[in-house]
Amino acid sequence: MSHELPKAYDPSVIEERWAEYWVREHLFDVATPKGTNTDPQKFTMLLPPPNVTGRLHMGHMLNQTEMDILTRWHRMRGETAVWVPGTDHAGIATQMMVERQLKSEGKNRQQLGREAFVERVWEWKDVYGGAILDQMKRLGASVDWSREYFTMDDRLSVAVKECFVRLWEQGLIYRGAYIVNWDPAIQTAVSDLEVEHEERMGKIYHVRYPLADGTGSIVVATTRPETMLGDVAVAVNPDDERYKAVVGKMVRLPLSGVNNGPDREIPILADDWAKPEFGTGAVKVTPAHDPNDFVIGQRHGLPNLSILDEHANVSLPGSAYDGMERYAAREKIVEDLKEHGLLVDVKDHALSIGLSQRSGVVVEPRLSQQWFVKIQPLADKAIAAVRDGHIRFTPEMYAKTYFEWMNNIHDWCISRQLWWGHRIPAWHCAKCGEVTVARETPTTCRKCHSADLTQETDVLDTWFSSGLLPFTTFGWPGTDSGLTADLAAFYPTQLLVTGFDILFFWVARMIMLGCHFMLDVPMPDGSARTLADAVPFREVYIHALVRDAERQKMSKTKGNVLDPIEVVEKYGTDAVRFTLASMASPGTDIAFSEGRTEGYRAFANKIWNAARFLFMQVDRAREAGYNVSMLASGAAPALPDETPLETRWIFGRLNAVCAEVDRALADYRFDEAAAAVYQFFWGEFCDWYLELVKLRLEFGEGHEKNAATAVSLASLVAVFEAALRLLSPFMPFLTEELWHALYEGKAPAKSIALTRYPRAEDFAADEASVAAMTTLQELIVTVRALRKELGVPEKEAAPIQLHADNRVIALADANADMLAKMARVASVEFASEPLTGAGTRSTVNFDVAVVYERQIDVAAERERLTKELAKLEKGLTAAEKQLGNEAFMAKAPAHIVEGLRKQSAETKMLHEKARAALEALPSA
Template identity: 85%
Template sequence: MAVAVNPTDDRYTALIGKLVRLPLSGVDGGPEREIPILADDWAKLEFGTGAVKVTPAHDPNDFAIGQRHGLPNLSILNETAHVALPGSPYDGMDRYAAREKIVDDLRESGLLVEIKDHTLSIGLSQRTGVVIEPRLSQQWFLKIQPLADKAIEAVDKGYIRFTPDQYRKTYDEWMKNIHDWCISRQLWWGHRIPAWHCGKCGEILVARETPSACSKCGSSELTQETDVLDTWFSSGLLPFTVFGWPGKDSQGLTPDLAAFYPTELLVTGFDILFFWVARMIMLGCHFMLDVPMPDGSKRTLKDAVPFREVYIHALVRDADRQKMSKTKGNVIDPIEIVTKYGTDAVRFTLASMASPGTDIAFSESRTEGYRAFANKIWNAARFLFMQVDRARQAGYKMSMLASGAVPELPAETPLETRWIFGRLHAVSGEVERSLADYRFDEAAAAIYQFFWGEFCDWYLELVKLRLEFGEGIENNATTALTLASLVAVFEAALRLLSPFMPFLTEELWHALYEGNAPAKSIALTRYPLPGDFAADDASVAAMTNMQELITTIRALRKELGVPEKEAAPIRLHAENRVLALADANRDMLTKMARVSELEFATETLSGSNARATAAFDVAVIYERQIDVAAERERLTKELSKLEKGLTAAERQLSNDTFTAKAPPHIVEGLKKQAAETKMLYEKAKTALEALPTA
């Protein structure tokens, strides 16, 4: 219908507005046609000749050009993709046959200059797999702007909140540039459009019930529209139709609608933000605005929205962050993963990686790690149940363990017990804030660190110091308090973990109560909140100091080669507060750091067996007996190896071509590696020189 050129293309500026004869028109006595040369930004200077044909009835972009320039919409293909152009020599030909014939005719007429291959996107039919030919046809449209205005206002006024917030901007951008919505689809399934065509006068009737006669001419020759509604239109009505709207009430209010609309939260993926979320908001704000509130008052826009919050979750991709596709062969079968690692491990993996605004690159190695976490929880439960059984056998009364309630902590309560409840206070608060902000990854990380890093690695080891199951255990206040605290902490930790690992926690929780659980399910119990546990910053700070001291001693022992099971004395220099803390917890040092004796020093400690921190200096007193000859041989080999590595790194870094072309992070990594290698080389050299010569 036209030829379009870019208005800035100097090659064609003089031709804009002129007419050109359409090639092959007038062939075999057919009519000749002249078409205009138009200036339009859609034509690209660098693409092909810079002049592009415009077929408004057979291309969406060309249709838009035709709308801008008032071109007629001539359709030359019928529903079977055959040419439908009476008077043309190609009339009735299949599309592919017509193309070959046209190329031959252009060549024969001397109009064909050159043929080039061109890669382009082609739509394929989902049902048949054949190439789809765009063709202008009658469709049903929804006038969208009035609906979009209300939907934009609802979000701008805060009636609906998006998490992550970045999707609000995406939503606004789309809604403010929205076009009328084509809601008709040529499918075999779906909600059929409630419209009837009169076979006599052509009138179209839209009605709730099937009409018996045409409202215009009275004819009964009525045929229902064969198109169905777009799935997203039907789905967009879901928030209120699921509650019975419009019901029998002329105002549309039903008991379920009054009770449950609007809902609080929609959880969905970003890939259907436009298809579904925006449509639900538009349709809800339109249809529910006039539906009364349960108290009879007029429903405002604030209460017409379908939901208060929209949480956009991540998409699960493969380990290389590629979208899973059967064609690519990178689809992960969740049933196989669940069978291999367990449902709880898979759930925890997804939760731990659910960072807002980013997709989840699913990794089996992460899932394997969380299966180990599940095993750790199970083993912790076995330890606890073993202690409870020992207490029963020793005649301990189990009344304190009936509910898992936090026991009262007397002044003489051991440090680790006061610390673990203080940490429960902090962690439950951290989890509460994370869940409120939909930071499931942060909540999972907090629970993981508490259960494994603090409860299992520290608290379970330390309670072994307090559990004595000899005669008269019922009168042993320390054992009674420790056992009750152990059960209370474990029970609270299970409740914290329940949403992330529901199956394991459900099993262990019922086992803990031995059939006398206070609820049918752990999911029906109170979720731990900070107020359930007393804050104890002083005990947490003190325990942090003890943990730092213990880990420093452990590292020193390893460097000095102290056998793991052999205890060794230490010397400690610190301010009086830290000295008093260490003195009061000598048993903790003995248990966790294999300390045989604690000495206090009045001066700063130094030397190869000492380490300094901001809070203390500590030295491990240990004389290591070594095989001088073997150590000399080992250090010599180590020096040779380090020297080769250092030489290779320096050679690369001195190569200007390499440093100029290599990515910056590679060069920086190599520099860091060279610096570390040089440091290790100097340490090994110093150690070799320090060895006795005899």
């Protein structure tokens, strides 16, 4: 590769080429260390595994941008950086995807059978799955692709089975009947975390239940009258005086008769759960369809009567409502209660409705046989890990949220009624009903030795297998001890970067499972592992949401979803990455703006043009006989005493910005790090240093070779090369292209990502030069503003007067060439007295005046001002006409009227200024 760069920067030309190169060359693969490796200089991180059904969205891009910046930064700091990628089999989502595909073919999974259906899902996964990882490759994520996993890989499947069996053997997994959130659309249980609650206006129904002895009735309150078909009792509070006389009596349950038989009789019982102030104070008890009622039923030894099937249809053979959909049954039951004179009242009532995140339908509390993990003692270890500082949360507020949830956690339902997933390794004996849990398929029942065994049909919750990833991806269980070379080298991981939405789904469960299983795995030196080293990660950084430019949450319903791939194709990956980084700070949501991305596209273009200028100077120097073979070494050249101020200054600034970027990234202040790099590269390097160094780079005829020119050129190249390395984690494609071009195909490494990140100590801190340059910059900027105000033609030099202390005077005198180039200063007159009057500006450091008498063409100016007055008078007339229109003023919105009045006032002010200027012109 030569110094030749296309005139225009086109990210589409370079990005795909470098993305393919990084993967093809395995640049970010890390080999498994031989023997035990306890080197603390490591940085290990796990990618939150996206669903195998997924496509990249802005949340993914933010997450992966932050992770990639950190991984590249740590790698360039000399640490062993391992970023492990993978995808999750996404049991529910993937099964739904394939079932939808089957439906389009006029088929369903029941017709195929389980084995053929699972085979079909694997076929789908091989063709369509993992697209999001392909997108990651295109976007240049520096992950270790040699360690890519899928949560149903054979190796991980063995580990998942081992974890389940061990928990069973430890008495931490059990099977039992319990109320779960049932999704009737996909016919499986979903966890509490997969249910979103929404406030809706519903009804509360007061229903009369006649006493069986004919002495009266009791009125119960319910929001779900269809479930009364499954009532087994009525509960009242033991302290409620209204009902003490009826406790122990029986009532006839309305509409409960089957096959034209009589209504069932159920008891009235006393229980503290019934609240006198709610409804009528009497509540129906339906243990199979309400979690609170289930607890009441257990306390009183009540039966569990399930009356809704897996589709949420009434399942009561012989009942008038058998087979009816739950809401249709509600309407019919309310109608029949009214007809029988048993509906006392119906009132509007605000309800919290649980909706399945998976299908969007209202979940149904349903009693079913499920598999559960006992949360204790897992939760206690996980709480201690954070409480004792072994895991740190950023922002810190999430630790409080974590504790609140963990201290109130329930046993975890881990079974799902699906066919796609890790099938539970349990076998049921048809003869004695015994359950055998085993690592390998058993041939006989462990209790009665019958060979009539059937494997459990349920699969494990996806979050069970993904909760094990921090140690299963590194080879656990491996040997008898569980320790593998990868675990010895890379566990615990250093950091987890993720979103708040999976703090409990995934983060908390990884902490629980990691602390539990890894405590049994010895340390690399054979010693016992403590909780501090059993944690799955040392730190958790919770990133914010990406919102639209108006700070609204992105949603398909609102139509404000941005496809990151489309934005990337428009502006380039580097510009999108830099936009996200520049707005990413702990605890603050990102209002993504394409306008800002366009600005960072211009930033990349600015750097491209700076490189073209630099390469041109190198080529000119070579033609002039300068030795430039070592200029691109990346090392700061030794600076002789006569080194120009701007060179000493730029190295001093490089020292400061390196320290600032390191500090910001260590604190996850991506915004501050990006701002520091941006300001240095655009503001200080491009806008100032490149212009100033032109004063030193004279290679043409009549200019002899000299040390100052050589030092300036070497410094220019060294600063640019260091700035590329500084920018590389944020804009990897642009910097890779320019870095290789800088070395003309003879780069010291295969990638800029494998070089050393610039450090503050690499460059001399020079506070005196930085202070001096800051004063000169202030002077130059002030003179530029005065010139513009006075109308000095851009190419015309003008003298200035300067009043300041001896330090500033000496500085201006020594750098007259800098003032001449950057502010078109013809000469500097040093004033002994403070300067005042028009054309003068004062700062803390100096007073300065531009000496310029503006010469104008009076006739031309009079003509211009006359036209301007006519235009303003026309605007005033139109505004006065609108503001004087009473009908318009009465109907126009307040903000429109206010805008018109403001516009009219501004036009009037401009009119007065133009008239005054016209009157001030000398007569012809």
